[in-house]
Amino acid sequence: MSADGLLKALHDSQRYLDVVQKPQLGKSEAEWLVETTVENFAKYYNSGFIEYRKSVAEAGDFASVEWTGRGATFRDVLGKEYIDCLGGFGVFNLGWAHPKVVGAVQAQLLKSPLPTQELLDPLRGMLAHLLAEITPGDIQYSFFVGSGTEAVEGAMKIAKLYTRKSGFIAAVRGFHGKTTGSLALTGKSIFRRPAMPLHNNIYHVPFGDADAVEQQLRIAREVGNDIAAVVMEPIQGEAGAIVPPDDFWPCLRQLCDEYEVLLIADEVQTGLGRTGQFWGVDHWKVAPDIITSAKALGGGVMPIGAFMASPKIWSVLNSNPFIHTSTTGGNPLACAAAIAAINVTLEEGLVEQAAEKGDYFIQHLQAIAARHNDIYTDITGKGLLIGQHFVNDDIGYEIAAGLFKRGVLISGTLNNSRVIRVEPPLVITKDEIDSVLNKLEDTIQALHTTIAGPGVTLVPAQDVVA
Structure with missing residues (x-):
C-alpha cells in the first residue's frame, strides 16, 4: 500500500459510488x-x-x-x-426486489442498520416468534446467522452440545455448505477432497435408502461411534432435485427416535415454499428436531440464515447464551427482510x-x-x-x-x-x-x-x- 494507491482507491471508489447512485x-x-x-x-x-x-x-x-x-x-x-x-x-x-421487502429494509435502515450487541433488538425477537409459528412440530427457538452454511454449522454444534456425541450421518451427493463442518456433511468429493481432513466421525449413505441409515446407526452403536444426528435435505437440490421415496422421511423419524439421535432437516434451499409445501418435510408430515433455513428467508433482498430447535434441545444454549454468537447475524436489516418475506409468502399464497x-x-x-x-x-x-x-x-x-x-x-x-x-x-x-x-x-x-x-x-x- 502506497500513498498513490490510496489516492487511486479514493478516486476509484467515488467512481464506483457514482455508478451505484445511477438508476x-x-x-x-x-x-x-x-x-x-x-x-x-x-x-x-x-x-x-x-x-x-x-x-x-x-x-x-x-x-x-x-x-x-x-x-x-x-x-x-x-x-x-x-x-x-x-x-x-x-x-x-419472491422475485427480484419485492417492494414490500425492500420497503421494510429501507424503513429499518433509517432507524438502526446494526444492533448494539448489548441491548435487546426488537426485530430479532419478532422474527424468532414468527418462525416458531410456521415451523413444524414443537420447534420454538431460533438463532440467526448470515448464510446457509453457517446455519448448518450451528445445527451441528447444538446437536453435539445437546447429545454430547460427535458423529453425523449424511447422504451421498448431499449438499450442506462449504465451511469445514458443513463441508464434512456434503457428499461430493470434488468439494471435500481438497480440504481433507475434515470433521471426523461422519458417515455417508445413499439418499433415500432408510435401510442404509439403519445399518449405519446399528454399526455405530456396536463399535462405539456415537452419532449425534442424521442430517438430510428433504429433497436434494445440488444433486439434481432428487425426491426420496415417500417412506424415507417417516422412516428417518422412526429410526432417530429408536436409536436416540437427532433428526436435522437442512431446509436452506427447500424451505419457505420452494417445493410446494412451506417446508420440504411437510410433504411427508415429519417434524425434525432441528431445522435450518436461509436463501429465500431474506426475501431476495438481505442475506440471513437460521437454525431452529425445540425448547428441550435449546436448553444447552439457554443455559449459556454466549456459547454461540454472531456479531452481524440477525441484524435488524436482515430480520426486517425476513419478516417481510414470511408475510409476503403467506399473503400472496x-x-x-x-x-x-x-x-x-x-x-x-x-x-x-x-x-x-x-x-x-x-x-x-x-x-x-x-x-x-x-x-x-x-x-x-x-x-x-x-x-x-x-x-x-x-x-x-x-x-x-x-x-x-x-x-x-x-x-x-x-x-x-x-x-x-x-x-x-x-x-x-x-x-x-x-x-x-x-x-x-x-x-x-x-x-x-x-
Whole structure:
C-alpha cells in the first residue's frame, strides 16, 4: 500500500459510488462497466469464475453483467431482458426486489442498520416468534446467522452440545455448505477432497435408502461411534432435485427416535415454499428436531440464515447464551427482510403457487423429455425445484447456453451440467413459463440441427458415467 494507491482507491471508489447512485447508464457507461467488471473479476476476484460462467463470456461482444430486475425477469447493464429460471439458486422465491421487502429494509435502515450487541433488538425477537409459528412440530427457538452454511454449522454444534456425541450421518451427493463442518456433511468429493481432513466421525449413505441409515446407526452403536444426528435435505437440490421415496422421511423419524439421535432437516434451499409445501418435510408430515433455513428467508433482498430447535434441545444454549454468537447475524436489516418475506409468502399464497406452477412446469418438461429421449434421461423434483437430467455434460451445457442466448437464465447444478436445474422465482407467471418451454424447444431443435450429421450419434444414457 502506497500513498498513490490510496489516492487511486479514493478516486476509484467515488467512481464506483457514482455508478451505484445511477438508476440506469448510457451506452458508453454500460460498456465501460461491463469491461471493468470482467477485468475486476479476472484480476482481483477469481479468474476461474469467468471461465466457469462461459455463458457470460459468450453472450456477444460484451459479457452479461446484471443490473436490475423485478418479479421473475431482470435486465443486464446493456438492457437485455432475461427470464430468471435460476432464482439465485433459491434466493429469489419472491422475485427480484419485492417492494414490500425492500420497503421494510429501507424503513429499518433509517432507524438502526446494526444492533448494539448489548441491548435487546426488537426485530430479532419478532422474527424468532414468527418462525416458531410456521415451523413444524414443537420447534420454538431460533438463532440467526448470515448464510446457509453457517446455519448448518450451528445445527451441528447444538446437536453435539445437546447429545454430547460427535458423529453425523449424511447422504451421498448431499449438499450442506462449504465451511469445514458443513463441508464434512456434503457428499461430493470434488468439494471435500481438497480440504481433507475434515470433521471426523461422519458417515455417508445413499439418499433415500432408510435401510442404509439403519445399518449405519446399528454399526455405530456396536463399535462405539456415537452419532449425534442424521442430517438430510428433504429433497436434494445440488444433486439434481432428487425426491426420496415417500417412506424415507417417516422412516428417518422412526429410526432417530429408536436409536436416540437427532433428526436435522437442512431446509436452506427447500424451505419457505420452494417445493410446494412451506417446508420440504411437510410433504411427508415429519417434524425434525432441528431445522435450518436461509436463501429465500431474506426475501431476495438481505442475506440471513437460521437454525431452529425445540425448547428441550435449546436448553444447552439457554443455559449459556454466549456459547454461540454472531456479531452481524440477525441484524435488524436482515430480520426486517425476513419478516417481510414470511408475510409476503403467506399473503400472496406463494406456497400454493409453487405447487400449482411446479405441476404445470414438470408435466410439460416431461412431455418434452419424452419427445427428445435421445438427450433426456429424467425430469425430477417437486414444486419449483426441478431437475432436467441429460445424457451428458456437453448436452446439458449446450441447453443452458442456448437458453441463455434466447433470454432465459438457467444453470447446471454447481459443477455438473448434466443436470440443469429449473428454480425460478415462485412469482413466475404462466406466460413466462410457456415462454421458457417454447425457448427450450427452440434450443433443442437447434441442438439437433448442429449435431445431426452423417455418422453422428448422441451418447445413450446407459453409457454415461455418473
